[in-house]
Amino acid sequence: MTAIPTNQVCFRTLGHDAPSSLATYESLGGYQVWRRILKEKTPPEEIVEVLKLSMLRGRGGAGFPTGLKWSFVPRTSPGQKYVVCNSDESEPGTFKDRDIMRYNPHQMIEGMAIAGYVMGATVGYNYMRGEFIEPFESCERALKDARESGLLGDNILGSGIDFDMHNHLGAGAYICGEETALLESLEGKKGMPRFKPPFPANYGLYGRPTNVNNTESYASVPIILEKGGQWFLDLGKPNNGGMKIFSVSGHVNKPGNYEVPLGTPFKDLLAMAGGVRDGNRLKAVIPGGSSVPVLPADIILKTDMDYDSLDKAGSMLGAGSVIVMDETTCMVKVLARIAHFYFEESCGQCTPCREGTGWLSRVIHRIEAGEGKLEYLDLLGDVSNKIMGRTICALGDAAAMPVISFIKHFREEFAYHIEHKKCLVENRS
Amino acid sequence: MAKIDLLSSEVRAEIDKWIAKYPAEKKRSAVVGALTAVQDAHGGSLTPALMEAVAEYLDLPPIAVLEVASFYTLYDLKPVGQHKIYLCTNVSCMLCGSDQIAEHLKERLGIGFGETTADGKFTLKEVECLAACAGAPMMQVDKTYHENLTRERVDDILAEFD
Numbered sequence: 189m190t191a192i193p194t195n196q197v198c199f200r201t202l203g204h205d206a207p208s209s210l211a212t213y214e215s216l217g218g219y220q221v222w223r224r225i226l227k228e229k230t231p232p233e234e235i236v237e238v239l240k241l242s243m244l245r246g247r248g249g250a251g252f253p254t255g256l257k258w259s260f261v262p263r264t265s266p267g268q269k270y271v272v273c274n275s276d277e278s279e280p281g282t283f284k285d286r287d288i289m290r291y292n293p294h295q296m297i298e299g300m301a302i303a304g305y306v307m308g309a310t311v312g313y314n315y316m317r318g319e320f321i322e323p324f325e326s327c328e329r330a331l332k333d334a335r336e337s338g339l340l341g342d343n344i345l346g347s348g349i350d351f352d353m354h355n356h357l358g359a360g361a362y363i364c365g366e367e368t369a370l371l372e373s374l375e376g377k378k379g380m381p382r383f384k385p386p387f388p389a390n391y392g393l394y395g396r397p398t399n400v401n402n403t404e405s406y407a408s409v410p411i412i413l414e415k416g417g418q419w420f421l422d423l424g425k426p427n428n429g430g431m432k433i434f435s436v437s438g439h440v441n442k443p444g445n446y447e448v449p450l451g452t453p454f455k456d457l458l459a460m461a462g463g464v465r466d467g468n469r470l471k472a473v474i475p476g477g478s479s480v481p482v483l484p485a486d487i488i489l490k491t492d493m494d495y496d497s498l499d500k501a502g503s504m505l506g507a508g509s510v511i512v513m514d515e516t517t518c519m520v521k522v523l524a525r526i527a528h529f530y531f532e533e534s535c536g537q538c539t540p541c542r543e544g545t546g547w548l549s550r551v552i553h554r555i556e557a558g559e560g561k562l563e564y565l566d567l568l569g570d571v572s573n574k575i576m577g578r579t580i581c582a583l584g585d586a587a588a589m590p591v592i593s594f595i596k597h598f599r600e601e602f603a604y605h606i607e608h609k610k611c612l613v614e615n616r617s
Numbered sequence: 618m619a620k621i622d623l624l625s626s627e628v629r630a631e632i633d634k635w636i637a638k639y640p641a642e643k644k645r646s647a648v649v650g651a652l653t654a655v656q657d658a659h660g661g662s663l664t665p666a667l668m669e670a671v672a673e674y675l676d677l678p679p680i681a682v683l684e685v686a687s688f689y690t691l692y693d694l695k696p697v698g699q700h701k702i703y704l705c706t707n708v709s710c711m712l713c714g715s716d717q718i719a720e721h722l723k724e725r726l727g728i729g730f731g732e733t734t735a736d737g738k739f740t741l742k743e744v745e746c747l748a749a750c751a752g753a754p755m756m757q758v759d760k761t762y763h764e765n766l767t768r769e770r771v772d773d774i775l776a777e778f779d
């Protein structure tokens with residue numbers, strides 16, 4: 189295996205002293221782009237074009253092209269507009285934004301400032317989940333330093349441009365990662381997703397035009413503008429620009445975040461993560477966070493880690509949260525845990541999701557407890573299909589996709605569990 | 618006594634820091650931060666009187682505050698122990714042995730999830746993924762993450778509270 193380049197985008201401060209400090213960030217070229225924009229008043233359309241060329245796709249889960257998203261906010265419409273950073277990071281298996289904020293918060297801040305400039309927004313909010321005390325403190329320190337250096341505020345460096353931002357903490361609720369629930373939460377309400385349309389670009393925070401991006405998306409922007417859209421695109425592959433942070437966890441020897449080119453073969457990523465623990469055999473991988481379809485070993489071992497390849501393989505890149513399971517894993521138990529999560533976290537607004545997630549969870553737990561019947565397997569598929577696409581937000585889909593895929597790929601194991609009232613896997617972990 | 622008098626000057630200063638982040642007419646955005654500040658200053662849980670105090674301070678109807686307090690999992694509306702232990706049992710932690718850690722914690726503390734020790738020292742909670750799966754199994758004690766847990770690590774962490 190040839191050495192795979194790493195840490196060239198959001199993690200470029202890693203390996204340097206005081207990676208989160210302003211001095212370190214600036215020594216690596218940080219805030220150069222922001223200073224240039226302030227000085228030259230780069231036309232916003234030009235910035236959007238570079239992002240479009242780069243094929244940076246949203247790192248929060250849906251993979252929507254960031255450049256295109258930035259062109260939706262009505263830049264010249266009068267009145268307040270906002271940029272919001274989604275640092276809720278609650279999708280099980282995801283732990284990259286926490287590290288960006290702990291080790292390179294300035295790059296996210298610079299990305300948000302640039303977004304504010306492009307969209308004519310003078311205020312930004314970084315919404316972090318309530319448990320993120322350490323990232324919050326890191327981001328507060330970074331904001332203070334950026335302000336004191338005159339990089340944020342009114343009439344920044346005499347440019348006539350204003351932009352300031354604030355760190356916000358939530359208080360525990362997975363659903364607040366959904367962008368419209370996040371906006372409700374930021375307004376001081378329960379995190380209940382809104383109907384779309386209208387989209388946040390037109391009706392967002394406090395009813396004003398708002399751009400919402402993930403932490404990693406914002407943090408990718410400054411270096412794209414520094415080195416060029418083509419540079420970023422070439423880091424990855426066509427339609428899948430750049431490096432992406434993969435959060436690798438579960439049964440690997442070296443769990444952690446790996447920022448590697450999109451298109452890196454899964455087997456190489458697995459090797460970087462030290463391989464499967466104890467020399468065990470790989471059984472299955474959830475490649476993008478617990479809501480995306482699971483893939484059995486034989487499929488994922490032939491798949492490259494990018495949006496299009498994972499899509500073709502029947503799953504999704506999601507947030508790049510790679511959960512690795514070895515041969516000791518009981519798939520029924522894992523699915524039961526996942527189903528429980530989505531049931532717990534449904535906000536209860538839509539009937540198919542509120543009732544359906546409870547149904548799924550109870551039926552799978554019954555199988556796991558040895559009280560299942562074979563007809564449950566088709567029933568689970570039916571219920572899942574009735575949730576999919578019938579809810580205000582995608583939490584319903586997130587609950588259904590794992591169920592459908594686990595039963596599709598591991599039907600025999602579920603059947604064994606039902607017939608033998610026990611697990612196919614001995615000494616399961 | 619007005620409910621608002623329950624808020625100390627330190628707590629008010631903390632709430633004011635949150636208020637300052639949002640537009641002047643959007644004080645409601647500070648409710649989440651305000652409730653956290655009040656809960657932290659009052660033994661880790663919120664009473665109806667405290668929630669009303671927050672409502673008065675932010676000029677909100679009490680129901681708007683109660684709604685938020687009951688929606689988010691980090692608020693406790695019943696008395697809790699001096700320290701909260703949040704053990705993650707989501708998939709990555711489960712794959713790495715959170716069941717055994719759960720068993721150990723329950724045995725050591727003599728309580729189950731959602732319960733408080735008789736001496737009022739610890740409340741044990743089962744929580745969802747805390748975005749630290751590289752350090753699975755992990756738990757949060759009060760505001761601090763503890764990763765790569767083993768039974769011994771758990772014992773050491775608990776001993777710090779003796």
Ligand SMILES: Cc1cc2nc3c(=O)[nH]c(=O)nc-3n(C[C@H](O)[C@H](O)[C@H](O)COP(=O)(O)O)c2cc1C
Pocket residue numbers: 245246247248249250251252257274275276277278279362363364365366367368400401402403405406581582583586
């Ligand atoms: C149930 C649910 C949970 C989500 N959680 C997150 C999250 O924790 N972080 C995130 O960035 N996006 C999350 N999203 C996606 C956001 O709604 C939104 O698409 C994203 O923040 C857009 O940013 P991006 O284009 O940069 O990816 C979630 C979506 C759903 C439906």
Ligand code: FES
Pocket residue numbers: 280281282705706707708709710711745746747748749750753755
């Ligand atoms: S599963 Fe426990 S921290 Fe993510």
